[in-house]
Amino acid sequence: MACYTPCAVVPESDMKIKVSSLRAWFGNHEVLKGIDLAIPAREVTAIIGPSGCGKSTFIRCLNRMHELIAGARSEGHVLLDDTDVYAPGVDPVLLRRRVGMVFQKPNPFPSMSIRDNVLAGLRLTSRLERAKAAEIVERALRHAALWDEVKDKLDKPGTSLSGGQQQRLCIARTLAVDPEVVLMDEPCSALDPIATARIEDLLHDLRRDYTIVIVTHNLQQATRVSNKTAFFLQGELVELNDTERMFTSPQDRRTEDYITGKFG
Amino acid sequence: MGRRIDISRRREGILAEKAFAWLCRLAVFLPLVILLWLLGKVVATGIGRIDLDFLTEAPSQLDAATGGIWPALMGSVWLIGLTAAVSLPIGVGAAVYLEEYGKRSRLATLIEIAIANLAGVPSIIYGMLGLGLFVRALALGETVLAGALTLSLLVLPVVIMSSREALRTVKDALREAALGLGATRWQTTRHVVLPMAMPGILTGAILAISRAIGETAPLVVVGAVGFILFAPDGVDSEYTALPMQIFQWTSSPQRAFLVNAAAGIVVLMFTLFLLNSVAILLRNRFQKRMY
Numbered sequence: 001m002a003c004y005t006p007c008a009v010v011p012e013s014d015m016k017i018k019v020s021s022l023r024a025w026f027g028n029h030e031v032l033k034g035i036d037l038a039i040p041a042r043e044v045t046a047i048i049g050p051s052g053c054g055k056s057t058f059i060r061c062l063n064r065m066h067e068l069i070a071g072a073r074s075e076g077h078v079l080l081d082d083t084d085v086y087a088p089g090v091d092p093v094l095l096r097r098r099v100g101m102v103f104q105k106p107n108p109f110p111s112m113s114i115r116d117n118v119l120a121g122l123r124l125t126s127r128l129e130r131a132k133a134a135e136i137v138e139r140a141l142r143h144a145a146l147w148d149e150v151k152d153k154l155d156k157p158g159t160s161l162s163g164g165q166q167q168r169l170c171i172a173r174t175l176a177v178d179p180e181v182v183l184m185d186e187p188c189s190a191l192d193p194i195a196t197a198r199i200e201d202l203l204h205d206l207r208r209d210y211t212i213v214i215v216t217h218n219l220q221q222a223t224r225v226s227n228k229t230a231f232f233l234q235g236e237l238v239e240l241n242d243t244e245r246m247f248t249s250p251q252d253r254r255t256e257d258y259i260t261g262k263f264g
Numbered sequence: 265m266g267r268r269i270d271i272s273r274r275r276e277g278i279l280a281e282k283a284f285a286w287l288c289r290l291a292v293f294l295p296l297v298i299l300l301w302l303l304g305k306v307v308a309t310g311i312g313r314i315d316l317d318f319l320t321e322a323p324s325q326l327d328a329a330t331g332g333i334w335p336a337l338m339g340s341v342w343l344i345g346l347t348a349a350v351s352l353p354i355g356v357g358a359a360v361y362l363e364e365y366g367k368r369s370r371l372a373t374l375i376e377i378a379i380a381n382l383a384g385v386p387s388i389i390y391g392m393l394g395l396g397l398f399v400r401a402l403a404l405g406e407t408v409l410a411g412a413l414t415l416s417l418l419v420l421p422v423v424i425m426s427s428r429e430a431l432r433t434v435k436d437a438l439r440e441a442a443l444g445l446g447a448t449r450w451q452t453t454r455h456v457v458l459p460m461a462m463p464g465i466l467t468g469a470i471l472a473i474s475r476a477i478g479e480t481a482p483l484v485v486v487g488a489v490g491f492i493l494f495a496p497d498g499v500d501s502e503y504t505a506l507p508m509q510i511f512q513w514t515s516s517p518q519r520a521f522l523v524n525a526a527a528g529i530v531v532l533m534f535t536l537f538l539l540n541s542v543a544i545l546l547r548n549r550f551q552k553r554m555y
């Protein structure tokens with residue numbers, strides 16, 4: 001099993017995920033039209049673009065959640081540490097334990113306490129060693145910057161928390177499984193500005209240990225949290241650049257129009 | 265500036281509005297009154313006949329004032345137990361397949377339409393099917409097992425549909441959350457979806473099975489006997505059921521047996537009431553675990 005702290009020193013330039021000619025459909029509607037993109041390890045990569053540009057679908061293809069939707073399919077190559085996750089013989093269930101996901105709306109399990117929510121991933125897949133449970137819960141909740149707020153009420157239902165706390169609980173739940181990559185699909189879109197700020201702070205800490213890909217419709221958020229930004233438009237990747245360069249001197253005219261608010 | 269509305273005048277259409285509200289009230293209370301009146305009459309006629317002997321003795325064909333409904337009561341208990349044991353696992357299993365696994369296939373859509381239609385088929389048709397399939401082809405004979413299997417077929421569509429409805433109330437976001445954590449479909453279904461859908465599944469299933477307890481027509485066809493002195497002692501026993509016994513008493517020429525029929529109805533309704541109470545208790549227990 002991998003560990004929480006960085007297991008090995010990875011050179012800055014290392015790419016965790018390499019995507020090539022990735023295409024995806026809902027029925028006959030092509031939502032991704034051949035994406036080539038590399039995602040660096042232990043950095044935050046933001047995916048921006050107007051609604052319907054395929055940014056959510058893109059990250060859902062990275063852990064093969066896209067194909068779970070009826071009528072949805074995808075093709076292409078997504079290399080996770082040089083293993084193609086779309087190769088035959090790759091088990092999407094096991095893949096998702098290495099590539100975790102945080103969703104748009106906080107979705108803690110309503111039938112479970114805060115503690116059980118954190119342990120859900122391990123318990124559902126029966127990989128939980130009981131003796132380690134307390135330790136895992138504390139570590140994951142600390143990692144998600146939620147420990148101090150909930151340590152005295154771990155037996156309360158997860159749904160009794162505020163929206164922002166619920167989302168951090170969902171992050172803790174994802175971290176408890178010990179993934180290498182964390183995908184976040186507009187994780188703050190249902191939260192108020194204060195809760196959003198807390199999650200953004202959290203991202204700064206998390207990127208030391210995890211490769212993070214975050215979809216956001218909030219351009220300021222992309223500038224605040226990410227090292228790299230990818231701009232998607234109508235199912236195509238328009239530009240991928242260092243976030244700072246992207247927002248100061250975009251290379252593509254369409255990127256410039258989007259970030260200056262000419263459309264979107 | 266618009267005209268100023270006189271707020272103390274009578275609003276237009278207020279009479280129609282009130283009439284409609286009263287019509288709706290009538291639609292609720294009229295059937296209720298009729299029902300209560302019928303119920304009261306049956307209870308008044310039958311209650312005096314119910315005592316321990318009535319519940320624990322076999323019926324008498326000669327003297328309406330002696331004997332009881334023990335064989336019919338036990339027959340019904342056997343039928344309900346077996347029907348639940350057969351239709352619950354199959355029904356919930358089918359619902360889980362259709363909702364959690366088969367969603368994309370055309371086959372599932374076809375099955376869905378078939379099930380919806382089956383739920384509307386008259387119960388006597390199920391009786392014919394049970395006669396052909398269980399009693400004759402599978403040579404089970406006119407046994408309580410054949411009767412229970414027939415009733416299982418009858419309630420299965422309803423169990424499947426109500427279970428699917430219950431599964432559908434579980435949000436997809438929760439399925440995605442579990443799958444996103446690396447759980448399999450089965451683990452997701454078993455530990456996230458089913459626990460949340462359980463109260464709804466149980467309620468639907470018990471209501472469906474309550475329907476079976478009152479069924480007479482299919483049992484007549486698959487050979488429940490109208491008059492029997494013994495309770496079933498196994499799945500291959502001859503049997504009768506409460507509604508069969510009631511039917512037999514009501515069709516008797518002697519008026520005295522009508523009292524027995526009324527008493528039988530009271531027992532049947534009490535059994536139903538008990539069954540539904542269990543349903544509610546079970547549902548509340550499951551819901552408590554849900555926060």
